[in-house]
Amino acid sequence: MHGEIITIGNELVSGRTQDLNSWYAAARLTASGLKVIRVTSVGDDENRTADALKRALTSSHYVIVTGGLGSTTDDMTCEIAASALDRPLCIDEQMLQKIESFVRARKITMTESLRKMALMPEGARMINPKGATCGFSLLTGGVHFYFLPGVPDQTRYLIDTFVLPDILSRYDTLPVMRQRILKLYGLNEPRIAEIFKSLEEKIGEVVLGFYPHFPENHITISLRGKDEPTISKTLDRVETAISEMVGAYVFAHDGREMAEVVGGRLLKKNKTLSVAESCTGGLIGNRLTDVAGSSQYFQGGIISYSNQAKMDLLGVSTQTLENHGAVSGETAREMALGVRGSLHADLGLAVTGIAGPEGGSRDKPVGTVNIALSSEEGTFTEKYRFWGKRKQIKLNSAMMALDWVRRYLNGDPFISGI
C-alpha cells in the first residue's frame, strides 16, 4: 500500500521556496499508516515531469502531484499528465461551468487562459467540484493519481478533506502503524550504533530508527501490523529491551523537550530553580521559559558574562577568581550558591566555561565547562569538555546543566565529566 509524491515548480528545484507540500503530504500519509516510498520535485519542465509521472505508474499504488495547475503559461501539469499517462485532453463541462460562473461573479472577461483551465485528461474526476479550490483525480493502470494546486494552504485542505479519505477508503485492511520515540542525551552515536546491532536479532518486524538531533539522539521504534494490542505489546517489549541498555540516558519517552521534562519534575517536587549563566549567556533561561507556565518554578537568573558581574551579583570572591579563574569548579560552586541565595530558590544551577573560538589555553582548552548545582543537600560541581563550535558548546553546556536538574530530582547520578 505504498505511494509517492511529486511536486512541480521551478521555485522548488531552484531552492527559492521550501517544499512544504511534500513534507505535509508525507507526514499525513505516514500518520494514516500508508507508506511513502519517494518524493520527487521537478521544475516546470515537460520531460522531467512526464518522466516522474511514468515512473510513478510502475512503482506506486497512489501518487499525489502538486503544482502547475494554475492559468499562467508555466502551468502545464494537465497537458503533461494527458500526454505522459496517455489520456487525451478534453474540456470538462463541470469545470467549464465553474470557470464561467467565476468569470460572471467577478465581472471579468473570459480568456483563452481561463478556458484552458477546463481542459483535463480524459477520465479525470474533479476533486472538490463545489469549492473554490479544486484538483482532479485520475485512475490509470491501477494507480490513483491526485493532481492538486501548489499553494500550500489549498493543498493541505484538499489532502485532508478529499485525497486521504479517498485513498484510505480503498484499503479497508490497512495496517496500523505505531511509533515510539525515545530522546537520549549524553550517549555518543557509536555507542548507540553498537546497541542497535546487538538488538537486531531481537526486534523481528520492528523498525528501529536513529536520528541525531544535536546534542540529543532520538531512537524511534515503529511497527506496522493488523492488531493494535499485539503491536503495543511488541513495542513495549522492544522499548524495555532498549531501556535496559540505555535507559539512564533517556530523558523523554513522549516527545517532550528537556526543559519541559525538567519543569515537570520541578512542579511535581514543588521546587524552584534559579540559574547563573556565564558561557551559556542566557540559553538555559531561554529554554526553561520556552515552556508555558515556567514562572511557577523558574525564579530567574543572572547572566554573569563579566568577572565584575560574578562578584557583584553572585558574590563570587576575588580570591576564587584570582586563584582558580572564572572557568573553574570553585567559581561554578560560588555562582550556584550565590544565585540560589539571591533569587531565593530551592536550586541554584551554574555554568561557566569557554565557548570559543578564542579564550582557550593549554590547561583550559575551548570547550572546558564547569557545572554546579546547589541545593539544601550541598553543592556539586563537575568539569566537562565539549566539542564543536561556539553554539554547539553552548548548547551542550545548557543541555548537560538541565540534565543535572532532571537527574538530581530523580535521584539519579549525573553523567560524569573529566
Next chain:
Amino acid sequence: MHGEIITIGNELVSGRTQDLNSWYAAARLTASGLKVIRVTSVGDDENRTADALKRALTSSHYVIVTGGLGSTTDDMTCEIAASALDRPLCIDEQMLQKIESFVRARKITMTESLRKMALMPEGARMINPKGATCGFSLLTGGVHFYFLPGVPDQTRYLIDTFVLPDILSRYDTLPVMRQRILKLYGLNEPRIAEIFKSLEEKIGEVVLGFYPHFPENHITISLRGKDEPTISKTLDRVETAISEMVGAYVFAHDGREMAEVVGGRLLKKNKTLSVAESCTGGLIGNRLTDVAGSSQYFQGGIISYSNQAKMDLLGVSTQTLENHGAVSGETAREMALGVRGSLHADLGLAVTGIAGPEGGSRDKPVGTVNIALSSEEGTFTEKYRFWGKRKQIKLNSAMMALDWVRRYLNGDPFISGI
C-alpha cells in the same frame, strides 16, 4: 550543466523531518548559476536509493547525495552506491586513520561499526579529509557524485567549502550569477509585496526573491550574466531603488544576524550593554553571546522572571509593581535603569511582557510587551503588541529590543509600538 539532488532517510519520506538539505543545496547551486533538474528523496531503502542513483547517472552532470553516511545499521549509502554504481567497497586508508585518531582522542573503543565508516566505493575521494566532518566524491560514467552526511550544518559546510567550488571549477564558461540579500525587520509581508509590485517594471532581468524568515523578511536580488561589472551596476541600481523604499527596515546587507550587527555597532561606538529580561527569559543574552567576542561589549544580564527578582536585583519599586503591574512601561523603565546600574554598563535594555498562552487580560492581552532602553541620554520606553505563539512572541520581543540598540547607536528612530 545541470545536476540533481538525492536525499536519503526514512525521516524524510515519512514527513518526520523537513528536507532542509535539498533546499539549501538547490538554492546554493542555483545561486552559482547551475541548474537543478530534480530533487529526489527516498527512505533508507536499498532498491529505491539504487534506482535514484542509477537514474541520476543517465540524466545529470553532477549529483549531490545526502544522508546515510553514519555508523548505524540504517546508514547504507556507501554499500548501495558501491553496488548501484558498480564499484566494490574497500577500506579507505585515509579515512581509517582519521577514525583511529578520533577514537584515540576521545578515549573510546574502536568498534566494528566505527571501522565500517572507513569503507568506501573504489575510486572514491574523501571530501574534507582533514576536517571533523567529511564525505566523499566519486566520478563515474562522466558524472560527479558527491556523497555527504545528512546533518544540515555539516552538509551546508561541505557544500559551500568543497562541493560547490569543485563543481564550478569544471565549468569555466559558466554565466556569472550574483546575489544580494537584504534582511529586514519590522515591515509586514503585505507591504513588502506591494513594494515588489511597484518595482516589477524597473528591474528588467533582475530576479527578486522574497523569503519570510520569522520574524525577519529577506529580499534577494539576483542577476545572471556574462559580465561581472555590468551585473554589479544593475544590482546596485535595484538595491538602491529598494533601499529608497524600505531602507529604514534593513538591518543587514551582508547576511549578518541582528545580534552581530548590534555587536558591531557597540564595538565601534565603544559602548557596553546589559539586559534585564522578563518574558524573553534569557533569549536576548543568548543571541548576543552567540557572537564570538561578545564579552567585549556584553556585561551580562538579569533574568527577572519573578516580581521578587525585579525588586531585589533590579531595584524596581514595590509601588511601581503595585500601581502599574510587572508588564508596564514604568516597570520596564526601572528594569532598564536598574540593570544598567548594577552591571555598570553604558546601556541597559529591558523587556517585560506576556508571552502566553496564559496570563493575558482585557487590558493587557497575550503579546503585550514593554521595551525600555536606558543610557546617559535618558530612558525610553514603548509598548508593543506581538502576535503568535509563545516562542514567536519571545522572538519578536528579543528582535525588537535588539533593533532598539541598533537604531539607538545609528541615531535612527525606533519602530513605533502601540
